[in-house]
Amino acid sequence: MEACREAMPGRMVIGAILAWLVAGLSVILWGVPALSLVALSGATLVVEYAAAAVGVGVGLSPLFLIIFIMAFAFGMIFILFALFDALATSSARVCRFLEHAQQKHGQSRLLRKYGILSLVPLVIIIGFYFTPPVAWFMGWDRRWTLILLGVGEVIGILITLALTYGVLRIFGIG
Numbered sequence: 787m788e789a790c791r792e793a794m795p796g797r798m799v800i801g802a803i804l805a806w807l808v809a810g811l812s813v814i815l816w817g818v819p820a821l822s823l824v825a826l827s828g829a830t831l832v833v834e835y836a837a838a839a840v841g842v843g844v845g846l847s848p849l850f851l852i853i854f855i856m857a858f859a860f861g862m863i864f865i866l867f868a869l870f871d872a873l874a875t876s877s878a879r880v881c882r883f884l885e886h887a888q889q890k891h892g893q894s895r896l897l898r899k900y901g902i903l904s905l906v907p908l909v910i911i912i913g914f915y916f917t918p919p920v921a922w923f924m925g926w927d928r929r930w931t932l933i934l935l936g937v938g939e940v941i942g943i944l945i946t947l948a949l950t951y952g953v954l955r956i957f958g959i960g
Contacts, residue, residue: 799868805861809854816850830858834913835942839950848947859914859939866918888925902926909938
């Protein structure tokens with residue numbers, strides 16, 4: 787019944803609100819223009835951590851970009867966990883399917899060998915929309931999931947920033 791544990795959507799919604807509140811406060815502290823914020827928000831929604839390139843393009847600080855994208859990512863992760871919990875607790879059929887799938891896929895040699903640590907490269911490769919379902923499906927500890935997804939997200943943002951600034955330097959822009 788690991789997959790069908792009692793849902794805590796209230797905590798997840800509060801977490802999402804707090805994460806987006808951090809993003810909003812960082813906008814106020816940095817005085818980001820509204821149009822730049824809209825561009826960054828839309829890009830983060832679509833291309834996740836690669837939105838850092840858009841942020842650089844509109845002249846935003848790398849530190850601001852890291853804070854904003856991380857807050858956005860954590861907000862999305864909290865919402866996704868709340869949705870999955872609600873789904874698992876709303877239907878006995880879904881619950882049985884999840885239990886069966888967890889037993890079957892939990893036997894994977896790759897997952898047994900690397901387990902939750904695989905979230906770091908996975909978030910870089912497939913993004914923060916797809917890794918929370920993997921973590922939830924496998925029943926991994928949520929605190930460690932958040933920490934490891936955060937580490938992977940920061941690495942992805944830093945790689946994007948390095949590549950963006952490198953390309954701009956090569957072409958003599960900025």
